[in-house]
Amino acid sequence: MKIAILGGAFDPPHIGHQWVASQVLEKFAMDEVWLMVCYTYFPEFPIKYSRITSYKKRYKMASFLQKKQIKVSDFEYRYNKASRTIDTLALLTQKNPQHKFYWIIGSDILASFHLWDRWEELIQKYNFIIFPRDTDLSTLETRVKHFFKLQRIPKNILIAKGEPIVSNIASTHIRKRIRANLPIDSFVPKHITEYILKNNLYICLK
Secondary structure (H helix, E strand, C coil), X not given: CEEEEEEECCCCCCHHXXXXXXXXXXXXXXXXXXXXXXXXXXXXCHHHXXXXXXXXXXXXXXXXXXXXXXXXXXXXXXXXXXXXXXXXXXXXXXXXXXXXXXXXXXHHHHHHHHHCCCHHHHHHHCEEEEECCCCCHHHHHHHHHHHHXXXXXXXXXXXXXXXXXXXXXXXXXXXXXXXXXXXCCCCCCHHHHXXXXXXXXXXXXX
């Protein structure tokens, strides 16, 4: 199978995650998209370690986004609690040689991608899908080349083209709205909203 991985903290998951997963399935003829909940926050951003919600709660919220071809994955919990992408992809490939994996990143990540562990090796050895997070679609390929230091786009890097539905909704926005006592119903699926309220999440987070 062709499987695209949407990795992240999912703290909390929101409709932007749904939009990306659904459109990746359509645009790139993937068999499945796996929502891979990281165990710890990305090692490149240690300042966020103490702010992340427990893995159990984030995984539970992400599970509410599951559909027929969209699955939630506990792979990093089981095999790579350090949550380094290059190790996750190596282990995925090793343990599932029958599948072809693609790692999804939003265009907002491009500028900081050089902070990822062994980032040059990542883009040389593994498959990536770049999904826009803004409406500046005409420069997306140029930005990919610039930040990945490429002369041309290789076959292992796919860029979402056409007219994708884009969103700059981020989990940070959701958490800020909760602290400000603002509604989040328009940005977060109903079951996740109910779970957040029931568990009093994000009230004190910065």
